[in-house]
Amino acid sequence: MSNFNKKIAFVGGGNMAEAVLAGLLNKKILLPEEILVAEIKPERRRYLEETYSVETTETNSDAPKRAKTVFLAVKPQILQDVKSELKNILSADHVVISILAGQSRSRLGEALGHMETIVRVMPNLPAQVGCGVSAITFPEQMNESDRNWVRKILKAVGEVVEVEEPLQDAVTAVSGSGPGYLFYLVDHWIAAAKEQGLPDDVARLLVVETLAGAAQLLRERPDSPSELVYKVATPGGTTEAGLSALRDHDVPAVVHEMVRRATQRSKELNKG
Numbered sequence: 001m002s003n004f005n006k007k008i009a010f011v012g013g014g015n016m017a018e019a020v021l022a023g024l025l026n027k028k029i030l031l032p033e034e035i036l037v038a039e040i041k042p043e044r045r046r047y048l049e050e051t052y053s054v055e056t057t058e059t060n061s062d063a064p065k066r067a068k069t070v071f072l073a074v075k076p077q078i079l080q081d082v083k084s085e086l087k088n089i090l091s092a093d094h095v096v097i098s099i100l101a102g103q104s105r106s107r108l109g110e111a112l113g114h115m116e117t118i119v120r121v122m123p124n125l126p127a128q129v130g131c132g133v134s135a136i137t138f139p140e141q142m143n144e145s146d147r148n149w150v151r152k153i154l155k156a157v158g159e160v161v162e163v164e165e166p167l168q169d170a171v172t173a174v175s176g177s178g179p180g181y182l183f184y185l186v187d188h189w190i191a192a193a194k195e196q197g198l199p200d201d202v203a204r205l206l207v208v209e210t211l212a213g214a215a216q217l218l219r220e221r222p223d224s225p226s227e228l229v230y231k232v233a234t235p236g237g238t239t240e241a242g243l244s245a246l247r248d249h250d251v252p253a254v255v256h257e258m259v260r261r262a263t264q265r266s267k268e269l270n271k272g
């Protein structure tokens with residue numbers, strides 16, 4: 001593989017770009033000299049150069065000139081600004097990975113050309129600690145070797161799944177926005193723990209480790225979530241008493257509504 005072929009150029013050097021490039025370096029998938037970051041803010045460029053020894057540029061058009069893989073990681077509203085810098089340089093030989101929320105492959109194809117090279121991905125925030133999950137939509141025409149390369153890049157920061165593009169709105173609502181729902185719940189769970197007399201640091205540790213441990217159990221055990229509920233909730237016991245509050249307030253209906261509203265919002269954003 002030539003250096004051009006292996007190199008990745010990020011357009012936008014924000015939080016998600018940093019998470020992915022750090023994962024690629026930590027897992028030794030790429031060397032620092034195989035990563036270029038096009039980023040508008042000088043202080044951010046300096047930070048990325050000093051922290052990761054990667055090369056940076058302020059010129060977005062350098063990205064497709066210098067690398068076969070172009071990783072689009074700007075905010076969706078910035079696409080208008082960057083498209084003219086990329087459009088005439090991108091070719092059918094590039095692989096463009098877009099993590100822009102609410103931007104369909106066809107809209108990206110109109111903005112950048114070469115829709116057959118555009119891979120749409122919805123990652124999530126835990127990518128920053130290597131525990132993300134990304135949903136990938138490949139263009140039908142993309143060859144297996146390029147697909148494997150994209151999978152390898154995203155596996156550097158967590159798990160990957162592949163979905164048809166119409167399901168990306170649901171993915172956005174479930175795993176893209178998911179950390180936000182959990183942070184909200186955890187915030188209130190900690191407050192409730194403190195209300196029962198637990199000190200702040202103890203309350204936080206108990207809640208966060210319970211969440212992490214329960215997630216690990218769900219990962220490792222074959223039991224369904226409802227089987228696990230049945231196993232932990234002894235009739236007349238404390239878990240059952242707590243669960244009765246969730247049932248009384250129809251939390252299942254709230255959870256369905258939460259995902260439904262977020263999916264709907266993603267669809268609206270996609271339409272522009």
Ligand SMILES: NC(=O)c1ccc[n+]([C@@H]2O[C@H](COP(=O)([O-])OP(=O)(O)OC[C@H]3O[C@@H](n4cnc5c(N)ncnc54)[C@H](OP(=O)(O)O)[C@@H]3O)[C@@H](O)[C@H]2O)c1
Nearest residue numbers: 012013014015016039040073074075076099100101123125
């Ligand atoms: N964060 C998440 O959990 C998450 C999850 C899924 C998908 N995404 C998607 O990932 C993308 C990036 O999100 P993020 O959280 O990493 O955002 P972010 O931290 O704001 O990163 C975007 C970076 O691009 C820079 N930038 C702005 N205009 C530019 C330009 N013309 N040329 C080059 N760079 C430019 C920004 O600088 P300024 O700050 O000056 O604008 C910023 O440093 C978004 O499209 C988002 O929808 C994020």
